[in-house]
Every structure is written in structure tokens, then in C-alpha cells.
Amino acid sequence: MDTRLLVELREYLAVVGHEPGKLRLKVDLGVRNHPAARNLGGAAGDVPGIRGVRLNIFTQSLTIDYDPQVIAPALFDAVFSATDGASLEAAARALHEATIRV
Structure with missing residues (x-):
């Protein structure tokens, strides 16, 4: 899963837990109408630093192991x-750059 997707879908996601290495998000069902939503549970192997992504549609949760x-x-x-908008753009850029520097 590309980290830019998290930024794009941020309005549908809420942090319910975060410890170093694991981010747990609640997923609003409204995300189903977003064209990029089908990529939400995408493979983690494509992004350096992301170890695993688990989407559970029944509990409306997304867990990212990193x-x-x-x-x-x-x-x-961040x-x-x-x-x-400016702080979101800066945070999104920093997050994306962290995954491409590896």
C-alpha cells in the first residue's frame, strides 16, 4: 500500500491505536464510494518499511505493521x-519520502 493512499483517504480513517511498529485505524464505511478504496488493503511488499497491511471489513479496521x-x-x-492543508502536505511528503529512501 502506497502511503499516499492513506493521505488521500484520511477523511475516512481515524487512529484508534498507535505504538511504534503498529498503526490501528478505524475505517468509515463511506470510504466504499471513493475510487481509490479498493487499494486500501493492498500488498505491503511494494513499500519499503511497511511489513504488513490487514483490512477487516467486518470490524471496519485497518492495521498497518511497519x-x-x-x-x-x-x-x-503528523x-x-x-x-x-500546508501541514498535511508537509507530513504527507515526509511520510512518502521515508518509504522511498530505503
Whole structure:
């Protein structure tokens, strides 16, 4: 799963738990109407630093297992706590760059 997808679908995702290496998100059912939603549970092997992605449609949850040595936990925090467009853009860019520097 490309980290840019998380940013694109952020309005449908809410952090329910985050510890270094594991991000747990609640998925709003409204995401089904978004064209990119079909990629939400996509393979993790394509993105350095992402170890696994599990989407459970029954519990409306998405769990992302990642390597905190590659992707700093603060990068995910910044994406989901951004309150304006500029800070979201900066956080999204930093998160994406962390996954392509490996």
C-alpha cells in the first residue's frame, strides 16, 4: 500500500491505536464510494518499511505493521493530526519520502 493512499483517504480513517511498529485505524464505511478504496488493503511488499497491511471489513479496521527504524512513528502521527492543508502536505511528503529512501 502506497502511503499516499492513506493521505488521500484520511477523511475516512481515524487512529484508534498507535505504538511504534503498529498503526490501528478505524475505517468509515463511506470510504466504499471513493475510487481509490479498493487499494486500501493492498500488498505491503511494494513499500519499503511497511511489513504488513490487514483490512477487516467486518470490524471496519485497518492495521498497518511497519518498521519504525524506516518510518518514524511521528510521521504517521503528523499525517493524522494535521489541521490545515500546508501541514498535511508537509507530513504527507515526509511520510512518502521515508518509504522511498530505503
